[in-house]
Amino acid sequence: xxxxxxxxxxxxxxxxxxxxxxxxxxxxxxxxxxxxxxxxxxxxxxxxxxxxxxxxxxxxxxxxxxxxxxxxxxxxxxxxxxxxxxxxxxxxxxxxxxxxxxxxxxxxxxxxxxxxxxxxxxxxxxxxxxxxxxxxxxxxxxxxxxxxxxxxxxxxxxxxxxxxxxxxxxxxxxxxxxxxxxxxxxxxxxxxxxxxxxxxxxxxxxxxxxxxxxxxxxxxxxxxxxxxxxxxxxxxxxxxxxxxxxxxxxxxxxxxxxxxxxxxxxxxxxxxxxxxxxxxxxxxxxxxxxxxxxxxxxxxxxxxxxxxxxxxxxxxxxxxxxxxxxxxxxxxxxxxxxxxxxxxxxxxxxxxxxxxxxxxxxxxxxxxxxxxxxxxxxxxxxxxxxxxxxxxxxxxxxxxxxxxxxxxxxxxxxxxxxxxxxxxx
Numbered sequence: 001x002x003x004x005x006x007x008x009x010x011x012x013x014x015x016x017x018x019x020x021x022x023x024x025x026x027x028x029x030x031x032x033x034x035x036x037x038x039x040x041x042x043x044x045x046x047x048x049x050x051x052x053x054x055x056x057x058x059x060x061x062x063x064x065x066x067x068x069x070x071x072x073x074x075x076x077x078x079x080x081x082x083x084x085x086x087x088x089x090x091x092x093x094x095x096x097x098x099x100x101x102x103x104x105x106x107x108x109x110x111x112x113x114x115x116x117x118x119x120x121x122x123x124x125x126x127x128x129x130x131x132x133x134x135x136x137x138x139x140x141x142x143x144x145x146x147x148x149x150x151x152x153x154x155x156x157x158x159x160x161x162x163x164x165x166x167x168x169x170x171x172x173x174x175x176x177x178x179x180x181x182x183x184x185x186x187x188x189x190x191x192x193x194x195x196x197x198x199x200x201x202x203x204x205x206x207x208x209x210x211x212x213x214x215x216x217x218x219x220x221x222x223x224x225x226x227x228x229x230x231x232x233x234x235x236x237x238x239x240x241x242x243x244x245x246x247x248x249x250x251x252x253x254x255x256x257x258x259x260x261x262x263x264x265x266x267x268x269x270x271x272x273x274x275x276x277x278x279x280x281x282x283x284x285x286x287x288x289x290x291x292x293x294x295x296x297x298x299x300x301x302x303x304x305x306x307x308x309x310x311x312x313x314x315x316x317x318x319x320x321x322x323x324x325x326x327x328x329x330x331x332x333x334x335x336x337x338x339x340x341x342x343x344x345x346x347x348x349x350x351x352x353x354x355x356x357x358x359x360x361x362x363x364x365x366x367x368x369x370x371x372x373x374x375x376x377x378x379x380x381x382x383x384x385x386x387x388x389x390x391x392x393x394x395x396x397x398x399x400x401x402x403x404x405x406x407x408x409x410x411x412x413x414x415x416x417x418x419x420x421x422x423x424x425x
Contacts, residue, residue, distance in 0.1 A: 026069040026406040026413070029123035029168040030363055034231050035277045036325045038367040038407040045370065045382050046393045047423045054411065054422040055096030059089060063120030064361070064402035065168075067413050067420060069093060070126045073145055074406075074413060074420065077133050083110035083119035086135050088143065091420060093408060100148040105139040105155070116361070117164035118402070123229075125169050125176075132176055132193065136165025140178070142196060152196035160184045166227030166273055172242075172255050175199060177230060181246050183221015188230070188244060188251075190258060200258035206249045206265065223247060226288075227273035235281060235299045243283055243299075245272040250285050250297065264297060264306040274319060275363070279326040280345055282311060286333075292318040294333065296348060312348035317341045323363040325371060327385040334360050334373050340383065354389040356381045363404040374401035378416060397421065 023040060030036045044052045063078035074091040084107050090100035113119060124133040126145070134140040137160075141153040159182025169178035176193040180186070186204035191197060208224055230244035232255060242255040247270045252261040272288035283297040293315040301309055317335040324333035330351065331343040338358040342351040358375030365372050366385060370392060373381045378397035384390040399416035406413040411424040 024069070024071065024408050026067070026408055027127060028068060028125045028170060029066055029229050030275060030323065030404060031365065031407065034170070034229075034275065036323065036363055036365045036404075038365060040367045040407050040410060042410040042425065043367050043407065043412055044423055044425045047380075047395045047397075049398055052423055052425055054424045056422075057091055057096040057098065057420045058418060059415070059420055060101075061087065061120070062118045062417075064118040065120050066123040066403040067091075067406045067415050068124050068126045068131070069406055069408045069413065070128065070131075070145065073099065073126075075124050075126055075131045075133075075145075076403075076415060076420070077120040077122070077124060077135065079119035079135075083107060083113060086120060086138055088124070088131070088133050088141075090131075090145070090148065093422075096420070096422060102143070102148050102150075104133070104141050104150065104153070105135065107138045111137060111161055111164070113161075113164035117166065119164070121164060121166045121227075122178075123168040123403075125171050127171060130193070132169055132171070134165075134169050134178055136161055136167070136180070137182075140169075140191075140196075142176075142193065154191070154196050157189060159186075160221060162221055162225045168229040170230055170232065172232050172240075175255065177242065177255065179226065179228060179230060179244065179246070181224070181226030181228075183224050186224060186226070186246055188242075188253065188258065190255070202253060202258035202260065204246045204249070204251070205260060205263070206246060208248070223270040225271055227271065229275045231276050231278065233278040233283070233299075241299065243276050243278070245274075245276060245285055245288075247271055247288070250276075250283070250295075252299065262301045262303060262305045262309075264295070264310060265304055266295075266306070269293075271320075273321050275323045277324055277326045277331075280329065282345070284324055284326060284331060284345070286318050286320070286324065289320050291315070292320055294318050294324065294331070294343070294348075296345070314343055314348040314350070316350065317353065319360070321361045322373075325364050325366055327366060327369075327371070330385065330387065332364065332371055332385065334364065336360055338375065340373065340381075340389070342387070342389070351387055352389050356391075362401045365405050365407060367407065372405065372412070374405060374414065376400040376402060380414075
């Protein structure tokens with residue numbers, strides 16, 4: 001009898017801790033659920049360089065990785081402009097002071113990177129006590145968040161990225177999972193997050209034979225590469241699956257073993273960068289560059305399930321970089337050239353379209369029924385997540401956003417090309 005109140009208090013305390021963490025932490029690319037949603041209340045909707053800015057911290061070098069947040073720390077990566085020195089940076093959430101600025105890797109001969117990409121584009125993933133970063137081929141590492149000490153690193157996961165790396169890592173149990181989709185090799189790898197040792201490695205099964213001539217790769221692998229981040233999801237009480245787009249295909253894997261469960265194929269498109277979303281029992285995925293479209297996929301089956309499990313396709317104004325966001329029965333997306341589209345998430349029918357201008361790389365985030373879109377010139381458009389277009393505000397910062405924003409407490413954390421901002425009422 002005496003234990004019951006204690007057990008109840010303990011359970012309540014655990015529930016409260018989870019709630020606080022959900023509000024305060026932004027542990028991976030696109031936040032706690034990996035799909036851009038935040039439970040935060042009281043985020044600002046208007047700001048400028050002189051309004052609602054708590055602090056602004058310059059970040060050296062060139063890096064498009066998004067900030068990740070755990071407790072009082074914000075982490076991101078950056079690099080010298082030439083890509084020969086690769087860094088991880090930690091900023092104090094309350095003050096904006098730089099706590100760690102650690103050079104992780106020297107790269108004697110960096111791979112070619114297009115101007116729209118950076119040497120430090122993959123977003124870190126963070127948990128209590130540890131942050132995990134990757135730059136793709138140049139190296140992957142795990143650091144102690146208190147001391148900044150490197151706990152392990154790998155430099156033997158090598159591919160030709162063709163145009164630069166972009167895939168961000170995720171955590172699942174004791175696994176650190178990341179994609180390596182290059183012009184010369186395409187695989188997914190899971191490392192033991194405590195040691196960095198390989199637990200499993202699975203090669204993509206797309207054959208790409210129609211891209212080859214006389215059995216030799218053509219076009220320097222440009223159509224084989226990918227930049228996307230996987231997502232863990234569970235459907236109908238079934239064990240979780242790893243949903244993981246690659247070039248010309250969407251794959252589902254067993255996250256514990258790396259076994260391929262099923263895939264859909266689309267040979268007209270390539271170089272997928274958009275992270276999938278999951279809602280309404282469906283997977284929403286953009287097909288990449290080429291004749292891009294967004295697909296709603298019913299999970300399940302085995303082998304190639306393109307003909308049986310694709311519920312609908314929508315081909316208009318589909319982004320190749322910003323990820324869509326699903327709010328209830330509506331899907332919202334912004335094209336690279338600044339057209340916001342609202343689709344019926346169950347049918348794929350267009351509800352409305354609105355051109356807001358600008359060019360977009362960053363993925364949107366949502367909170368309190370609003371959606372925030374950040375463009376490459378620093379303009380942020382805030383809209384209501386509704387069946388009619390309603391703009392709440394447009395805001396401008398000095399420099400553009402290539403990284404996606406993060407949320408913690410009542411603040412937006414926005415990384416531009418040159419600085420990190422804490423935006424708060």
